[in-house]
Amino acid sequence: MAAVTDLPFRTVAEELGVGFTITEFLSAHALAVGDPKTTGKMTASLDGRRFGVQIFGREEAAMAEAAKMAVSIGASLVDINMGCPAKRVVAGECGSALMREPQIAQQLVRVVVNAVPASIPVTVKHRAGWNQDNRNAPEFACAMVEAGAQMITVHGRTRTQGFSGKSDPEIIKLVRDAVPSHIPVIGNGDVVDVDGYLRMREMTGCDAVMIGRGALGNPWLFSRLREVCAGRPDPGAPTLEERLSVFRRHVDLIERLKSGPRTLHEVRKACAWYARGLYGCNALRLRVWETPDLAAARALVEDYFAQLIERKDRLGLSPDGERGTKDSDFADEAAA
Ligand SMILES: Cc1cc2nc3c(=O)[nH]c(=O)nc-3n(C[C@H](O)[C@H](O)[C@H](O)COP(=O)(O)O)c2cc1C
Incomplete structure (x- = not known):
């Protein structure tokens, strides 16, 4: 694509x-x-x-x-x-x-x-x-x-x-x-x-x-x-921690393999992709779009996921047995 x-x-x-x-x-x-x-x-x-x-x-x-x-x-x-x-x-x-x-x-x-x-x-x-x-x-x-x-x-x-x-x-x-x-x-x-x-x-x-x-x-x-x-069970959607870890890997690769003014743009796109469907993702996207540099964009996403992980634990979302994060996981808060 x-x-x-x-x-x-x-x-x-x-x-x-x-x-x-x-x-x-x-x-x-x-x-x-x-x-x-x-x-x-x-x-x-x-x-x-x-x-x-x-x-x-x-x-x-x-x-x-x-x-x-x-x-x-x-x-x-x-x-x-x-x-x-x-x-x-x-x-x-x-x-x-x-x-x-x-x-x-x-x-x-x-x-x-x-x-x-x-x-x-x-x-x-x-x-x-x-x-x-x-x-x-x-x-x-x-x-x-x-x-x-x-x-x-x-x-x-x-x-x-x-x-x-x-x-x-x-x-x-x-x-x-x-x-x-x-x-x-x-x-x-x-x-x-x-x-x-x-x-x-x-x-x-x-x-x-x-x-x-x-x-x-x-x-x-x-x-x-x-x-x-391979005939094995579907492991389900990723956890927030898995999302964050792959986001980090993606951005590391962008930093390693890309150069020039487009790099920040690519990182901004990755920020939006990995938060898609999660509570507060639109606000995050807007903030990331205004960041002046790569480090600031990364920090915003780290902070965003840290808060989500903390909130998720506190609210007891995603009970045992349900591995993944879905759009609806934070629906209560989103509606509030
Ligand atoms: C942003 C974007 C860029 C695309 N670029 C290409 C491309 O370079 N080559 C190609 O064969 N198809 C391209 N496509 C079409 C997709 O490969 C695919 O055929 C189409 O999106 C339908 O499949 P999907 O529903 O899985 O996305 C592009 C689609 C999008 C949305």
């Missing part, structure tokens, strides 16, 4: 058990011309963990060059974005606009496949279609596979839906049914919890699930899913 799945975010998700992470989408053109801002976002996962790089574009030479660059930093998969609905991307006839031009999309897949070693799978992520009258995901996915794509990810919304309405599991099922069975189909859209994951698998028959927004400030979703998929 653009402006989200940077290296610190991916590292936290990996440490909590996600199967595989992919960079945010990166303009092939910008990579090919060596734009430092974009090349700086093409980062390998830490500690040798496998990762993918996602690129977008429609210039064949740039797509080939960008794919080679991804391989050169150790990517074990190159994903082509054909699902982005953003105006500036669609105006350049990239992202989801390619769903209206399957032949050009196929040619881009062929070019990228030819640019990378045979051991590196080239994969495609797309949407249900352009709009309600053109939900061509099953045919489109088959065309991409015919051109050499080795995995398909489908977000069950159309381009015109943007992020409104609901992701449709039925279209993901149609893609799964249409595409040859040896090609993995990844279901995507609106999975924010364990039940949603299980529903996606069951309703669509997809081989794996891609989770986006549901992971913001909630990387425990991955550790919970890892347990459930």
Whole structure:
């Protein structure tokens, strides 16, 4: 996810058990011309963990060059974005606009496949279609596979839906049914919890699930899913202490891996994510947004969690056996 799945975010998700992470989408053109801002976002996962790089574009030479660059930093998969609905991307006839031009999309897949070693799978992520009258995901996915794509990810919304309405599991099922069975189909859209994951698998028959927004400030979703998929009980939502500890790890990673004026912005985002849904989180977010520096932002969050932990003990919330913190845990106080 653009402006989200940077290296610190991916590292936290990996440490909590996600199967595989992919960079945010990166303009092939910008990579090919060596734009430092974009090349700086093409980062390998830490500690040798496998990762993918996602690129977008429609210039064949740039797509080939960008794919080679991804391989050169150790990517074990190159994903082509054909699902982005953003105006500036669609105006350049990239992202989801390619769903209206399957032949050009196929040619881009062929070019990228030819640019990378045979051991590196080239994969495609797309949407249900352009709009309600053109939900061509099953045919489109088959065309991409015919051109050499080795995995398909489908977000069950159309381009015109943007992020409104609901992701449709039925279209993901149609893609799964249409595409040859040896090609993995990844279901995507609106999975924010364990039940949603299980529903996606069951309703669509997809081989794996891609989770986006549901992971913001909630990387425990991955550790919970890892347990459930291994046939063990769901450990439940994190405690406040666990939230604080992963927040600290995330911010440490931001401080270690990022530099420049955006660092404070990234830390502010992390503060908001990890407090989301907890009592007083909106007030915290506003205060953090006004802090002048990183240390002050960290201190505010430390203080916030210390107070919550103290209050929680005092009010006897989260009785024995209930591990996690939920939005409703502090509802009494919030209402007061
Ligand atoms: C802020 C934001 C940035 C995104 N950036 C990307 C991106 O770079 N590449 C991509 O394939 N999808 C991107 N998406 C779409 C998500 O990957 C995903 O398809 C969509 O949000 C639906 O899944 P979800 O409900 O699990 O979030 C982005 C979504 C959001 C909200």
